[in-house]
Amino acid sequence: MAFEDQRTTVYKIDPDHPESETLPTLRTEELLLNMGPQHPATHGVLKVILELEGERLVKSTPVLGYLHRGVEKLAEDGTYHQFIPHTDRLDYVCAMYNNFAYCRAVEKLMNITVPDRAEYLRTIVAEVQRIVGHQFWLGTQALDIGAMTVFFYCFRDREILMDWFDELCGARLTTSWYRIGGVERDFTPSLLEKLKQFLDYFPPKIDEYIVFLETNRIWLGRTKGVAIISAEDAVSFGLSGPTLRGSGVDYDLRKDQPYSAYPKCEFSVPIGKNGDTYDRYWIRIQELYESVKIIRQCLEQMQDGPIMADVPSVTLPPKERVFTNLEAMIQQFKLFSQGFDAPPGEIYCGTEAHKGELGFYIVSTGGGKPYRLKIRAPSFIHMGAFDHMSRGYMISDAVTIFGTYDIVMGECDR
Amino acid sequence: MSLQQLANRIQENYSTGFVKAVEWRGDLTVTVTRDRLHGIAQFLHDEPSMDFDYIVHVSSVDWPDDEERFEVVYEFYSIRKRHRIRLKTRVPESDCIVDSLTDIWKGADFMEREVYDMMGIRFRHHPDLRRILMPDDYTEGYPLRKDFPLRGKGWRDTFEFLDETAR
Numbered sequence: 177m178a179f180e181d182q183r184t185t186v187y188k189i190d191p192d193h194p195e196s197e198t199l200p201t202l203r204t205e206e207l208l209l210n211m212g213p214q215h216p217a218t219h220g221v222l223k224v225i226l227e228l229e230g231e232r233l234v235k236s237t238p239v240l241g242y243l244h245r246g247v248e249k250l251a252e253d254g255t256y257h258q259f260i261p262h263t264d265r266l267d268y269v270c271a272m273y274n275n276f277a278y279c280r281a282v283e284k285l286m287n288i289t290v291p292d293r294a295e296y297l298r299t300i301v302a303e304v305q306r307i308v309g310h311q312f313w314l315g316t317q318a319l320d321i322g323a324m325t326v327f328f329y330c331f332r333d334r335e336i337l338m339d340w341f342d343e344l345c346g347a348r349l350t351t352s353w354y355r356i357g358g359v360e361r362d363f364t365p366s367l368l369e370k371l372k373q374f375l376d377y378f379p380p381k382i383d384e385y386i387v388f389l390e391t392n393r394i395w396l397g398r399t400k401g402v403a404i405i406s407a408e409d410a411v412s413f414g415l416s417g418p419t420l421r422g423s424g425v426d427y428d429l430r431k432d433q434p435y436s437a438y439p440k441c442e443f444s445v446p447i448g449k450n451g452d453t454y455d456r457y458w459i460r461i462q463e464l465y466e467s468v469k470i471i472r473q474c475l476e477q478m479q480d481g482p483i484m485a486d487v488p489s490v491t492l493p494p495k496e497r498v499f500t501n502l503e504a505m506i507q508q509f510k511l512f513s514q515g516f517d518a519p520p521g522e523i524y525c526g527t528e529a530h531k532g533e534l535g536f537y538i539v540s541t542g543g544g545k546p547y548r549l550k551i552r553a554p555s556f557i558h559m560g561a562f563d564h565m566s567r568g569y570m571i572s573d574a575v576t577i578f579g580t581y582d583i584v585m586g587e588c589d590r
Numbered sequence: 591m592s593l594q595q596l597a598n599r600i601q602e603n604y605s606t607g608f609v610k611a612v613e614w615r616g617d618l619t620v621t622v623t624r625d626r627l628h629g630i631a632q633f634l635h636d637e638p639s640m641d642f643d644y645i646v647h648v649s650s651v652d653w654p655d656d657e658e659r660f661e662v663v664y665e666f667y668s669i670r671k672r673h674r675i676r677l678k679t680r681v682p683e684s685d686c687i688v689d690s691l692t693d694i695w696k697g698a699d700f701m702e703r704e705v706y707d708m709m710g711i712r713f714r715h716h717p718d719l720r721r722i723l724m725p726d727d728y729t730e731g732y733p734l735r736k737d738f739p740l741r742g743k744g745w746r747d748t749f750e751f752l753d754e755t756a757r
Contacts, residue, residue, distance in 0.1 A: 241723035248708075249733055253740050284615055411669060414645045427644075427669050454625030521614050524665055524676065526646065536664070540653050548734075550663075552647040560700030588725055 206234060213242050219316065219578055220585025225564070226571065228239050229296075233566045233574065238559050243589040251549035255515030256282050256356060259549070264350040266551065267587035269312050270530060271303035272341075274587075277527035280435065281536035282356045284525045285518055290436075291408065292360040294482035299437035301344070304371070304466040306479045307378070308337050309530035309582070310460045310467075314385060317457070317579035321398045326388045333381050340370055356486030357491035358443060366372045366480070372475070375468055382464050399454040403565045406451060413561040417532025417555050418459045419581060423445035423451035429528035441473045453580045460582075463530075490516045515544020524552075531555060531582050553580065555588035591639060593618040596675060599639070604630050620677040627662075627679045628689035634666060634675065635694050640667035642675060645691075648701035650709040652736045659683040660711055664691070681711060690716040708734040 184307045195448040212223035221242035227235040247266065251259050263278045264271040276298060283290065290298070315330030344367055345353040345360065363371075389395045405415070410423040419429055420503050428445040430438045448455030485491050492511055497504035499573035518540040526535035532554030539548040566577050591599075597611035600620055607626025612619045622630050622640035634642040645666035653659060658680035662667045667674050681688055691698040703722040710732035714718055721728060730743045 241721075241725070244723040246733060249738075249740060287615065409696065410642050412645075412696040414695065414701075425669060432672055522616055522619065522676075523615050524646070524674075533646070535647060537647060537649055537663070548649075548651045550647065550649040556704070557647075557697060557700065560697055564696070 183464050189420065194482050209571070211237075211571075219583050220258075220588075222578070222583070222585055222588070224574065226574065228455065228571065232572050233569055236563050237564050238576065240556070240559060240560050240585075241589050243585045246590065247385065247590045248549055248551060250588055252548055253545065255512065255522050255544045256518065256546065257515065259546075260356075261350065261352045262355065264352055266553065266590060267529070267531065267534075267555070267584045268349055270309040271349055271351045272301050272353060272535065273309070273527070274438075275352060276302050277525070277529060277534040278536055279354045279356050280527055281523065281525035281538055283521045285521070285538055285540060286356070286487075286516070287547040288487055288490060289370065289458060290358055290407065290485050290486050291482045292437075293362075293478060293482045294485070296474045296478040297310075297359050297483060299441070300371070300471050300478075301359075302436070303470045303474075304337055304340070306530040307464055308334055308341075310464055311337075313460060313530075313579070313582040314457075317576075317582075318389065320575045320579050321395060323389060323392050323395050325478070326385055329381070329385060329388070332377065335379075335570050336533075340367065340374070340530050343367055343370070355484065355492055357487060358482075363497070363512055368475070371471070375472055375475075379468055380467065382461065386461060396454070398573070398576055399457055400452060402453045402569060403563050404450065404452045405561065405578055409561075409564065410451065413564065414563060415532065416555045416557070417582075419531065419532060419554075419558055420454050420564045421445065421459055422448035423458035424449055429526055433526075435527070437474055437477075438470070440477060443479045444468050453576055456580050474485060517542060517544065518546075520579055526552065529554065531584070531587075532558070534587075551587075551590055553587045553590060555583045555585070556582065556590075559588060591671070591673065593673070593675075596640070596673065600630060600633075603633060617674070617676060619678060621678045621680070622632045624679045624681055624688055627677070628691065628694075631666075631691050631694055632663070633657065635678070639671075641668045641671050644669050645695035645697045645701070647673070648691075648698060648705055650711055652709060652734065653655070655734045656680075657682065658710060660686060662688055662705065662711060684739065686710060687712045687714055689714050692716055708732060 207228045208229055209226045210223060211226055213221040223239040225237045225239060226233055247262055250262060260275055263274040266274050295355040311330040311334040315425060318326040341351055342348050345351050406421055407423040407425050410420050411425055424447055426447055429446055443466045446459045448459055493504040493507050498508045521539055522539040522541045524535055524537045526533045534554060535552035537550040538546050541547045561578060566574055591611050595643050596621055597618060601608045604626055607623045607630055609621040609623060634640045644667040649663040651661040653661060660681045662679050662681065664677040681686060690702055702716055703719060705711055706713065706719055707721045708717050729743050731738060
């Protein structure tokens, strides 16, 4: 078979050894390999065209958009309240944090201050969501790399929190619990009790995950020194969250632009050194401990009080009143169907979700619907660095890199 | 440096390209002319007192009634200085092109591709300006433009569906 392709390169096997002279000259050429869109390790429908030299990646081109549903276009057609359930479907693993980021953006646009208790409730649930997100990430990344046991342990503990969400708002994944100006409902005593039990139960389980992985030579071999990105490149690519902090950049919106109840809590932001997959894993593990700390502090500091800001022109009336009082029902109906009158202007509000900076850029021209709503999705921006981070590594490392971004295609393609 | 001082610094250095600066809800928005956009962005990135090393997002807004129809929006952040700026420029529909910022921030690559895909604004010197979320062979135009109907223009009606009841 003749190789007339211009890209063909010719190697000789080991010219220093005389026996190799008897071997025929090896001809190699670059190979194009389609990975996905239906591949279990791509975390959704994602295709990457890999250009290979042997088993090394020379260039990779992500092909996105298989899950594009036009969420930004849909936002322009509905009122601000109506968009909250759409945010659940962005990053479906971490719906609570999407609700949170969106509600914060609208509150910034409407200049609403959320009452103290609501801020604490929001922070607690957001951190519970961060734990769920990191558990999901750890389980699937370990599974992708070949450490199957951790997956079961992570999902066993995640299930407790999923049931907790179910009790809180009636749904496990598509939660829609946050509301503009507050939250939908308060914790019941049973929820508080279950959360406290979980906080005692969980830290030893994190140690358990660590023991599984840190004694696993395959895990260490496949994460240490893989997919290294320098701090300078990571910043230039706009990476955020643990993916950025793994390279040693101290950027966490919870600290840098404090919001909600975070400024009242003491916690540290773990920073990596080498910028490899292992450091990003280590940061996420440490964040699990930090989340537990934040939730504990919030539970201690939280006082009784209203859970919704008192701005009747924007915020929804309490559910009990909607069912018993005609005016409240009319108010609820009008807020959902016509919306509130937003002032003309534009804002950007970023929130530190567990994947990175999830931001909403809203342009309003007045009226009940956003004129333009842009979602800054961390997964999408991380995919921009995929080619840079994968060059020179093996095909199997491509799977590690999807995992290390904690990519969810619902958010990436929107 | 306060946001007002930031805006003043840009105005001093680029009096010809500077259009206006607006501060609202704690966000600073600076509008500049299209031909000076790349220069001002380079200045924001390189100047030590500015130090905008982080690109947050690239976005676009469609104003169909205006003479210069499209607005390209960039948002930058400085990780060391911890300040934020939004840079905007306007482009007319007939000449829908701006200079790409991929040579300054590498992350601009995918973000600008998304703007091209959704709004049809082209970026000069962009290394790989193709559609990113919509299919490569999509011919109906640019979905986020205001004249694009929410339900689409009928492209998906051309798909063949298997009739479940016909079996």
